[in-house]
Amino acid sequence: MNLVNVSSSPHLHEHVNVRKVMWTVVIALLPALIAAYIFFGWRSIWITILGVAAAVGTEALVQFLTKRPITVSDGSAVVTGMFLAFNLPPLTAWWIPVVGSVFAITIGKQIFGGLGYNPVNPALLGRAFLMASWPVQMTTGWATKLANAGVSTISGLKQTLITGGDAQLQNLITSATPLNVAQQIRGDIIAGTAGDSARTIFHQLSSLDYIKELFWGNIGGCIGEVSAAALILGAAILVYKHYIEWRIPISYIGTVAFLSWMVGGIDGLFSGPILFHIFSGGLILGAFFMATDMVTSPVTKKGRLIFGLGCGILTVVIRTWGGYPEGVSYSILIMNVATPLIDRLTPQKPFGFRKKSKK
């Protein structure tokens, strides 16, 4: 009789593996990429392809040079490349995604031994590196469907600007993302240096009409964060497949919602525009796709809630008081670093555990 296999139980498997998970993430990111094309044009696809190609090429090269098995087909480098590109302005320089991906893969991942061993999300590390090295290329190059940049797609807002005649404001609005605008004019309003038109703009930004634009993606922003709707569609695939779990996104978004309501307004405490904060910037992308990165987030259930909470607090702090309007990627990076600690501090009690066992 043939020798049969005698490995340990369980003898059945769900048939998930790294490859399946990663390629599903790639698929889940496609709606957002399509949205990017619709709103920003070919340039966004081009930048994404460059990022992915550089990531995959670098991974293969490093693995070849270090004589390790080449694992690019597992899709994890593709995911990293996509994440990196998704965090870039659509009109940024072509070499930005390339440099970012090379950095992300070598320093962010392979140096630690590859997938599973990287302490922080490689794409976010790559982005932080780009941000520190080429701040100009990283903060210009926003685009909208109407090609003339800014948030001017809302007719009402334009009207305000014309009647307000505030040249400085107009300048600001045409060169940045909605979060950027909100942060700056909010600062001015609170400092008392802004006029009524600034106040009006802030209110318009948080109006339901504008939130709708945010939700569908008719705004300026990074390639991958533009359409909340497309991102949520992709995230739904991952949730359905049980590849991401609800704790991190929910606690993250919940915390941002609460805190930005508390401190993010211009009419005192608890006046912040909640939906504006949820749907603008990279929060949806970050909360569903980047913060949930398996390797760099806690494995314990309580740890995941704390992780989301921490990301949320940091995001709001950076958005509200930081020198830079978008807090998502730095928040996640910082919490990545804290992950081992969180895991250690949140041991789970076995089912039926009691503090003092009575004997």
Add this chain to the structure above:
Amino acid sequence: MCAKTFKGGIHPHDYKHFSNHKKIEKFPAPKKLYIPLIQHIGRPAVPIVKVGDEIKKGQKIADASGFVSIPMHSPVSGKITKIGPYPHPTGTIQHAIEIENDGKNEWISKLQDDEQFMSLSPEKMKERIQNAGICGMGGAGFPTHVKLSPPENRPIDIVILNGVECEPYLTSDHRLMLENPEEIIAGLRIIMKILGAKRGYIGIELNKKDAITVFKQMLRDEKNMSVVPCMLRYPQGAEKQLIYAATKRKVPAGGLPMDVGAVVQNVGTAFAIYEALRYHKPLIERITTMSGSIVNEPKNLKVPVGTPLSQLLEFCGGTTEDIGKIISGGPMMGFALPNSDAPATKTTSGFVFMSPAEVVDTTEAPCLRCGRCVDACPMNLIPTFIAENVKNAQYDAAMKLGVLDCIECGSCGYVCPSHIQLVQWIKIGKIEVNKLKLKDK
């Protein structure tokens, strides 16, 4: 149907369709039987026959060696031909008594019908159960009389019959419930009387709606017995998870069901208890499922204890292609066997045959820290950390993480995308931690 369940767990494909519609068939006793001296948790039985002895069906051939042990009886009449090491369905080699069947099927004494069995005292009932050599027939095989003798300070108020059968492929309990519900209920009544329990439950998973209906029907006038339909969730049939589903009581970590006033018995055990009390019948046969995609004719068989697997397989028409894996028990917790020599024992709920293509890839990739194992664990453990600590020989840390609370259900290994052999590492960890504990004493 409002079904009960627990937290965590997984939802494996159940593969019950191969055999769940197959009526229990009686397997004719083979020419040679091999009765292992250990078919239960506890101390092995000691042979009281020697090679060359002529024996009768139902004759005791090995005696219990202490309280936590059970006797063994011969399922056939014939001759003892050998006592020695033989393959065992746990994948190990154990001592067994070899019997040559003379085909006469002569009972040692005619089975009596004791219709008054319910008027026996609990002590007498337990004695009869003990003498019949009954152990838990769901899996681990704890001697039943021991489970029915909780210490005075642990009063039992509920008895739960486990008809969940959550392991994929297995259908032996399902068929038994459909074909012998009255006997099972009688068994439950006996157990309740012995323990003085006020309520009896029968937990059945929703994939056996027909069995649920049968019992609902039969118990509709009973005030203190009811069916607990359970959600399809593995491992719903684990004691602690079943108790929680039925009563919301949580068995303390490291504790036993009796700590929350509960005793769980498999439906097959209840059936055996009934037969032992009513007919003085020892436990010499059981229902076993033969299944798997490559088995020609999957079946539910009434098998004499000690029947070699190879004969059972032959009875099912063999396999349609090469065998990749043989599993004794279910695929989630069962043991892989190197060949088909091992016999069915009192705890053998089934044998599953897998094709080479169905065998799970066991090359481990690095842990992705995805936490899927954490979410799947019904005991709320952190399997990845336990395994990691065991790999690094950090047994103290593994113990702190609750390695001993693991019920080895395999849910974690089932979902791990990196195919890490979590259960295997945890089993090693348990052994090492227990060694450490012994040293401390």
